[in-house]
Amino acid sequence: MSTASTRLPEGRYGRSAQRSDRGLKVAAAVFGAVLLALVGYFAYRYVGQSGISAQVITFKASDDAVKVHLEVRKDAGTRGYCTLRSQAADGSEVGRADFRFDDHAARIDKVVTLRTTARGTTAELLGCHTG
Helix, strand or coil: CCHHHHCCCCCCCHHHHHHHHHHHHHHHHHHHHHHHHHHHHHHHHHHHCCCEEEEEEEEEECCCEEEEEEEEEECCCCCEEEEEEEECCCCCEEEEEEEEECCCCCEEEEEEEEECCCCCCCCEEEEEEEC
């Protein structure tokens, strides 16, 4: 058997395989860049834009109101508001209100009163927003 009969014709298999590999590499690079951009965008929206956050420390319910002790953290000078709601024992919403925090302090401890239409059994922080 001669070496000429086992040799593959030049250009028949090598060039097209190299072209398809290059195309896959370009497609993977574009997909990776788009994926990285999406992750960066959602991270910015989740972490970078908030500017104000809070948590419910304690609450005390009565027949027509819920007193809520909030701890608010924000950038100094940032103005914003937090939305609270209360639910009755059956799960129905009995009160919802926005509370503004315009103080220049970066940390605020405040007791707010959420008026309710019936006895509330919860005090839930729905979220905080700047503005």
